[in-house]
Amino acid sequence: MSINKLYKITISLTFLAVCCCTATLQAQTEIQASAPRVVQTGERFQLTYTVNERTDAPEFTLPDAFRLLSGPGVSRSQQMQLINGKMSSSFSITYTYVLEAVTEGTHTIEPATVVFEGKKVQSRAVTIEVVKGAAQQQQPAQRQGQQSSRSEKLASNEDDFFVRVHVDRKSVYQGEAIVATLKLYTTLNLSGFEKVEFPKFTGFFKEDIETVTQIQLQRENINGRIYQAGLVAKYQLMPQKSGTIEIDPFTIEAIVTERVRTNDPFESFFGGNVRRFKVANSSPVVRVDVKPLPEPRPSDFTGGVGQMRLDASVSRNELKTNDALNLKVKLTGTGNIKFVDNPQITFPTDFEVYDPKKDVNVKTTSQGSTGVILWDYVIIPRHAGTYTIPAFSCSYFDTSSKSYKKLSAGPFEITVEQGAQDASQSIVTGPARRDVRDIGSDIRFIQTGDLDLKYKGSYFFATPLFWTIYLLPLLLFVIFLILKRKQAQDRSDIVKVRNKRAAKLSRNRLKSAKKLVRDNKDAQVYDEVLRALWQYLGDKLAIDQSRLNRERVFEEMREREVSEELISKVAELADLCEMARYAPTAVKTKSAEVYSQAVDLLVQLERAIK
Template sequence: MIQRLLTQKNLLLLTVLLLPLQGLKAQESVTFTAEAPRTVVMGQQFNLVYTANAEVKDLRIPEMSDFEILMGPSTSTMSSTSIINGKVSNSVTYRITYVLYPKKTGTFTINGATATIKKETHKSNSLTIKVLAADQQAAANAAQSTASQAGRGTTQVGDDQIFIRAVPSKTTVFEQEGLTVTYKLYTRVDISGFENPKFPEFKGFMAQEIELPANQQWDLENYNGSNYRTAILKQTVLYPRETGNLTIDKGSFDVILQLRVASPRRGSIFDGFFDTYQEVKKTLYSNPVTVHVKSLPFGKPADYSGMAGQLSMTSTINATEVTANDAVTIKVTLTGNGNLKMLPTPDLTFPQDFEIYDPKVENRFTTTAKGVSGSKVIEYLVIPRYAGTFEIPAATLSYFDLSSGTYKTLSTKPYTLKVAKGKEGDQVVSGNFSNKEQVRLLGSDIRYLKTGFSLRKPAVLMLGQTWYWLTYALLLFFFCLFLFIYRKQAKANADISRVRNRKANKVAVKRLKLAARYLAEKKGEAFYEELLKALWGYTSDKLTIPLSRLTKETIDSELAAGNVSEALRGEYAAILQACEYARYAPAESGQAMDELYKKTLEVINKMENTIKK
């Protein structure tokens, strides 16, 4: 009995200690929000609702001079109880409703309201409400159309009742200046489904599709004096790669309409009760769009990147004083808005004695209706092999600034790198061997001498035998041969450029195999990216030019010096351009991708047989 009383006492004490914590948790989880339609029509009232999960006291709503309060505040309470795994939880929702009436058309903001909840002041979110003009004429036309349909017993819907618009954000742009095309559905009738969307191909543009939210809501919009329910079907950011007038063709879209079929009964108040609904398929076509693309002004800088937009460039280095054979990393960050995915890698020039690795590129891009924005981070890794003081000059990159209408040049910082002598000397010879060996003694380090044996003089000395000297001669010959091959291999391995040259075709074939796998899996962007890596990597290895210094102009001049014909150089450049554009343009057919893959194999094989290094 005493033990039971002690247990109850402990439970009571624990409950008293936990009550403040529960109150604190409840206090932290207070919610107070405001809700109202985003769009309303002039002449129609709507509800403004404040919702909280605890009792609301001293509610103070903001001044709403653009709206008339018809009714309110009206308070309602809803409570619920749930039991999960034997744990009982209660929740209460308080709703305070005002009925508002718009005084004029336009876009208005209702600031947040304040209220005292659990002895603390809380503020709700603000709201932006768009008031559309009333479409009395359109409503009259719709009523007349409905009455006509009911009289004829048909289910035809006029083109002014539902349609699709292609809405460009701009119709006049510069080359490589982005614009957004929005495909929007306008309807005054009910829709039960969609079928066979066929959006146009954006010929002459590089396209970046904007990801739309999965749970899109209908919105209201006034168009040509009529109010429609609207929904965005597709949004795409386009970057023109040609000048002149570019036309975006019309697209098609099948919608399933749910139309009300009037009852044949006449003159009864129950006519609407006997009406039925019929599903009707209607094909909608979007309007074609013509965009005028202006050429960029004369006077492009030599290092022009091909980008139009806004851009900034910064650079950092991990250390300016190192020892020989220590890694040095320079990070360059490009930040801006525009066709960032086509932005080239800045060309950093390093001393000839540095071991240079391919730069690591990380893209952090976001595509919205305002275009592609974000940053491109490039890390350059080099290893100085000798002691001394070295200069790394600034790298430059130019672009066309849309806000000022001029070309602007950005540059990284120049760096002075002091390299001290390493512990093992300045010079390092590369090879497939190690300059340190681990020696391991098997068995014990002291051996016992064998005793109890006798020596005797041989009958014939080996020193005077012919086979003895012949054996020495053969051993000497094989030693010299081994030494010759060993030194030749070490010398060849020390020349990294020659090693890369010999393995260029092998590495390219390996990358092409990966591209073939992406082709079979119909992963278009990955296929084109791997194809580009194979082409750029092959020419970098074959021409012994680091990727950071590789440009189309450099490739063309080096291939010409390597006795590559102009026709073959043209095929190579065409494949490069096709891959770069196809990565960001609308997806091509599998047959086109297969033909491009075969063409790439053919061009690499021809170049392998032509270039002599």
Template sequence: MKNKLIFSFLLLLSFVKLGLADNIQFTATAKTNVSVGEKFVITYSLNTNSAANFESPSFNGFTVLSGPNQSSSSSMQIYNGKTIQSVSYSITYIVMANNEGKFTISPATVFINGKTYKSNSLNINVGKGNSSTQSAGNNKNQHNQTVQENNTPTNVSDKDIFLKASTDKKSVVQGEQIIVTYKIYTNVQISQYVINKLPSYSGFWSQDITGKNNNVKQYNEDVNGKSYAVAEIRKVALFPQKSGTLTIEPLEVECLAQIKTKSKKDPFGDIFNDPFFSGFSNSFFDSYQNVKRVLNSNSLNINIEPLPETNKPNDFNGAVGNLSISSTIDNTDVKTGDAITLKVTISGSGNLSLIDKLKINFPPDFEVYDPKIVDNITLGSDGMKGSRTFEYLIIPRNAGQFTINPVSFSYYDLNKKQYITQTTDSYNLNIAKGNGNESNVSINAVNKEDIKYIGSDIRYIKKNNFNLKQTTHVFFGSLLFWGLFLIPILLFILFVVIWRKKIKENNNIALMKNKKATKIAQNRLKKAQLYLKDNNSNAFYEEIFKALWGYLSDKLNIPVSELSKETAGDALLNKSVTESTSHQFIETLNDCEFARFAPGGNTSQTMDSVYSEALNIISIIEKELK
């Protein structure tokens, strides 16, 4: 029972702890029914913007075409005195189903404020894909140029067309930007191309920088003395998240190469085989054959050096590049309750998108909300450049002179090969006492649309003397709560103890007879008294004998058949009954027998005397046995 009590108490505490836990939600969503070859989106959503070290699951049975692609948004409202902030952060993948069957994508993992969170798993049912056929013969233009598709690349060699991946750096430090470019080299005409499979970029944070309009940059390049037309079809900025040798997997592209063939229905035969007519013949009587080729780029091995531990600042959070920090504040002379906007901007080139919110020590009299992150980042051929701005909304609650200390920002400078720490200016604020009218709260910031003050949402601190009285009584944790919680448990324990004791006693027949001996004897004496009133001597003496011998048998746990005057006397002496009491019990039996059978024993006076003696001796023995 003690273990049950402890378990109940711990169970109650666990419910309280669950109610106080943070409400971070990490969910995965995707279509549950797809077909073989179908492309669909898998989205991982978070209701916070402070996620770090996202670990994607293994997409067994699927081909990752794109991802991880990251996006975030945030909004804030103050309504009826409550601050409501909505933050969303999502990571998306575009995948393609390869085979029929039922597949399970294991949970993804993310680390937030030192804690590990896992998403839900996804169950995907992949059905049979739909097949379609295309006509092989199709007139393309008015010059009778015939286009035919051939899936066997018999007319195009690997030297005629190939895909190559190159990087601007082969060895970098952790967090340093790498530009990977994918180029198609060809000396035959290409009518179209499609990217079938994108690399997963395991160990990297990736960002496509090909361009919004996907404009393909084209030029000529000599390879091993042979001229090729080159098209840069994809460019990606990578930021390594761990050290070691990381491998960039091949990119898969499917393209159609147009191969010129001679028409078999040339009515002029060898006349137009003369070089003089080659231009006329090629433009009118030649046809083209489409040859489908699947190209795979080479894989790349990148050596990632860890960041040096020597002289690493305590506030370093992984920023790498050529960066700088600046700050602005919209107002330094305000009243209590007025809003102030502090903007801290980090600009330059590097891993700007991976820089998390800064640690700023604001005065304790200020109410500060989570920053709004504004990105002005451009992704060009030379990588990621621009700025990331953190907008902090500050509301002073007390009047006085306050100082916002300089904000420190540390990063690893790629040019100097060392850690650099920069700080912003400090700001001295003069906060005057407000008029106490919350409806006049002003907001001088670019994010006015994100925050609304209605009526008396924010109440000011009262400094004058006033009396406090309790308006509500918290039931949880009060004496009444613990009393109502513990009393039923204690009563239950007491009930079980008594119940088990009762069962034990009932199983002890001798003990039960011992306890009931006096009561049974008293009942028989009462019955004898009734016979006494009716002057029924035979029944009276019979009940007196039963009362005396029955009491002695039950009390001493001796069967009646084994009892005699001699054994009764010895048994009483063994139970520490005095010799005089034992002798008195034997005398009472003798008087009862004499009165029963002697002449004149049936008189009411004689029976009354015997009754008194029997009642008296039973009472005396009961006292001495206790």
């Protein structure tokens, strides 16, 4: 090996060591504590402390409620990474203690302390709830004699497996959101789910907060007994009507796997037989008392419920005629902000105002829907002068004070100067907001040169050609007016517009679903088919998005004399797609078949709904 090559290797190793030391020194010393939240008396469990530096075992005081059985067990871990030429390393050492719970109650293990380079570092305190231990297990010989009937007992025993729908509040105002949490509790060894039926949440507008693809179980104390609890789904519900609204039961059918001991030594050596059986449970009906909003409501009430703030600004206060300015109105806050109507603003008659562009940026969490709605108005003044956009207001219902609050913005002073314009031209604007037209060049000069003169007594007036030329433009103008009026009526008839576009929009979504079928993206196929179905029915039946639910859709279909068989097909397809979203293993129908069913169903609906 040459001296130059040896020199390069030495330099590289030195650089690598310096980078590792630098990365290690830059890391902040931390100690993390971990233990179960709930244990039983007599149960053994692990208390672990993880430190990201090489230190001695942590020092801590153990309460009398726990007995130290062994420890600390020590394990180390070290990782090195080279990313984009930068070296980083991480090191951790874990100390594990085995404890036994002795006394019932809620007990706290005070923060543990380690010393690194003369500095003390503390962990967080660990709180553990200790409940009364379960009764002693039966002797093996007795258990073996009872295993034949255990499956039947467990299948009907709610103490071992049950589901619940928890709501954070049971008394709210109309439009005030609540959080519904769907959870399961079990002491059994679950291996899968056969059937999952979610509540329909009739009377609520539902938004997903958290939907899990794989249920994670954690310990919880329920009435003195430890269960493995798992979150299935979490929704934000917004009541759309007042009165008592019931949340339908939530049902799960699960598969339990257990090992069965046997006297056969050969089978015992391999763990014994495995027995599988099903357990099912439905949650009780949950009732929510929804109070109507107080009367009388303010005249400027726009439907908001929660806590909100209104701001407004103009892009400029001075401009020339036919130039554009922007009025931006911003509504921020929490609550049903998505359902707030546009503010009512009175503009000067000399201003041409276009429909506002609405931008909604709202995020839904367990604390409610929070975000911003921005309305952007484009305004074009047509005449010079000084104008005022008067102050405007909107009211909302404040859930904290249980009263209506008024929000206001403005006024805004706008100075408009005459813009540059040819004196021989004039500007004409119509009520339909057509483009500016130039009519100043329609006067022609007197014709000179060779003239086509006629003999006296020969007249073009009153000839057939004269009447044809004279009346044809008038006839065309009348036809044009009739067509324009019909077009305006069609555009103003929102129900008719939505009815016409229903099939087109649903076909576009089904095209997307067909592409997803070819790409084998089954989960997205079910979601796209479900959206296509509800969007089609909402547009075809002229149901607003805020009031779109199964009960309203089926009621409208019956009013339009749609057969019960077709309504049942709609319900079955919707249930199949929703089950595929939340319990894909329980769905046996392939995504391609679901797509074909959706296409056939939409064709039948298009024929049935007029």
